[in-house]
Amino acid sequence: MDDRARISTGIALTVNTVFKDYRTGCLLLALVAMLLLFLRPVEPQKSPVYNLTFIVDITRSMNAADYQQDSQTVSRLQFVKQTLRELLVKLPCQSKVGLGLFTERRSTLLFEPLEVCSSYTEIDTALSKIDWRMAWAADSNIGKGLLSTLEMLKDSGSSVIFMTDGQEAPPVNPRYQSDFSAVKGKVKGIVIGVGGLAAVPIPKFDSQGEPAGFYTADDVPHRSSFGESNLDPSQIEGYNARNAPFGSANIAGSEHLSALQETYLQKLAAESGLDYARLSDLDQLNQALQNPKLAITKMVDIDVRSQPALFALLMLCLVYWPTSLKFCKAFLQQLSRLRQSHT
Numbered sequence: 001m002d003d004r005a006r007i008s009t010g011i012a013l014t015v016n017t018v019f020k021d022y023r024t025g026c027l028l029l030a031l032v033a034m035l036l037l038f039l040r041p042v043e044p045q046k047s048p049v050y051n052l053t054f055i056v057d058i059t060r061s062m063n064a065a066d067y068q069q070d071s072q073t074v075s076r077l078q079f080v081k082q083t084l085r086e087l088l089v090k091l092p093c094q095s096k097v098g099l100g101l102f103t104e105r106r107s108t109l110l111f112e113p114l115e116v117c118s119s120y121t122e123i124d125t126a127l128s129k130i131d132w133r134m135a136w137a138a139d140s141n142i143g144k145g146l147l148s149t150l151e152m153l154k155d156s157g158s159s160v161i162f163m164t165d166g167q168e169a170p171p172v173n174p175r176y177q178s179d180f181s182a183v184k185g186k187v188k189g190i191v192i193g194v195g196g197l198a199a200v201p202i203p204k205f206d207s208q209g210e211p212a213g214f215y216t217a218d219d220v221p222h223r224s225s226f227g228e229s230n231l232d233p234s235q236i237e238g239y240n241a242r243n244a245p246f247g248s249a250n251i252a253g254s255e256h257l258s259a260l261q262e263t264y265l266q267k268l269a270a271e272s273g274l275d276y277a278r279l280s281d282l283d284q285l286n287q288a289l290q291n292p293k294l295a296i297t298k299m300v301d302i303d304v305r306s307q308p309a310l311f312a313l314l315m316l317c318l319v320y321w322p323t324s325l326k327f328c329k330a331f332l333q334q335l336s337r338l339r340q341s342h343t
Contacts, residue, residue: 022318023318023319026315026316026319027315027316027319029311029312029315030312030315030319031312033308033309033312033315034308034312036308037305037308040304041303041304041305042301042302042303042304043304044300044302045300045302046299046300047092047297047298047299047300048092048290048295048296048297049092049093049094049095049096049295049296049297049298049300050091050092050095050096050159050289050294050295050296051095051096051157051158051159051296052095052096052097052098052113052158052161052289052294053097053098053099053100053109053112053113053153053156053158053159053160054084054097054099054100054161054163055101055102055107055149055160055161055162055163056077056080056081056084056099056101056102056130057102057103057140057142057163057164057165057194058077058101058102058103058131058132058134058135059102059103059104059135059138059139059140059167060135060138060140060169060203060215061076061140061165061169061195061202061258062075062077062132062164062194063075063076063077063202063205064076064195064200064201064202064203064258066196066198067079067196069082075203076165076195077130079194079279080163080194081127081128081130083279083281083285085124085127085128086282087285087286088116088120088123088124088127089120090286091116092300093115093117093300094115094117094300095115095116096113096114096115096116096158097114097116097123098110098111098112098113098114098158099111099123099126099127100149100152101130101134101135102145102149103134103136103137103139103140104135104137104138104139104140104141104145105139105141105144105145105148106144106145106148107145107148107149107152109152110126111126112156112158113156113158138169139169139170140167140168140169141168141172142164142166142167142168142261142268143168143172143177143178143268144178145162146178146180146268146272147179147180147183147272149162150180150183150186151183153187154183159187159188159189159190159293160188160189160274161189161190161192162189162191162192162274163192163194164191164192164194165194165195165258165259165260165261166193166260166262166265167258167259168261169255170220171255178268178271180268180271180272180273183272183273184272184273185273187273188274188293188294189274189275189294190269190275190277190288190289190294191266191269191272191274191275192276192277192279192285192288193260193261193262193265193277193278193279194260194279195258195259195260196260197259197262198259199254199258199259200258200259201214201215201256201257201258202214202215202256202258203215204219215256216256217253217254217255217256219256220255220256260278262278
């Protein structure tokens with residue numbers, strides 16, 4: 001036998017010896033999988049991403065507490081903040097999130113949309129710091145606030161997520177409803193109704209921002225006194241064209257209590273060309289945001305490291321499986337002997 005033949009025979013015997021033990025093959029496959037994990041951690045795939053601007057109502061009624069979180073009753077604003085923070089981790093990378101606030105009759109933008117993965121800390125911190133004390137006025141005209149939001153974002157390319165309970169203070173004069181015709185259809189988005197359908201008290205705070213009970217019927221106006229009344233003067237008790245155009249009679253109402261004004265918000269959504277959804281929990285909000293109208297399909301680098309990692313783990317399990325079985329069998333036998341010795 002010449003040298004070449006002996007070498008070939010030796011290699012064949014070595015390979016045969018090595019692969020007689022399947023565990024060697026499993027270890028080699030695990031090694032290959034780990035190499036793939038580091039060489040190709042991501043893979044470009046088509047995926048829906050989102051460009052969303054959340055506008056959060058911070059008016060007084062958003063302090064009303066009618067949500068449950070961790071077995072505790074929390075305010076609407078607190079629930080919105082926590083739900084949005086949890087939503088961030090569910091949005092795919094390359095999605096963008098912007099944030100703004102609404103109070104009085106207009107919205108203001110805190111920051112334009114930022115990429116959620118690279119700017120997660122900044123977005124999460126901003127959400128955690130939202131506070132009703134940031135309001136620059138106490139009134140709440142939801143219609144005008146939504147209109148100002150759409151005008152502000154109509155050329156931004158971002159979808160509007162307007163989150164409010166719909167409570168207007170003072171009540172809006174029907175004669176002066178907002179006109180959405182100039183912006184209808186120019187911005188995609190959703191009006192998210194916040195709060196429960198049962199009326200609850202609105203917390204009251206003193207000049208130092210400390211709790212001071214709840215608003216009573218005498219603390220708030222129960223009708224609009226802006227502009228001209230929408231009623232015929234003959235129907236207004238105590239009407240005086242100059243001094244009392246809305247009448248002089250005391251009006252009793254329930255504006256000191258707050259509930260989700262769902263019918264009104266659905267009307268505003270329809271007039272502005274937006275969709276409507278009610279905020280009940282994180283899953284419901286996440287489902288509402290997966291509306292195909294809001295999604296942008298693009299090539300995204302998807303993390304695929306879990307696939308080779310799981311394969312490598314499986315191979316390692318197969319390597320140590322016989323040893324584990326022997327150990328378990330020995331353990332069970334020893335346990336059985338101990339039981340027998342005590343009987």
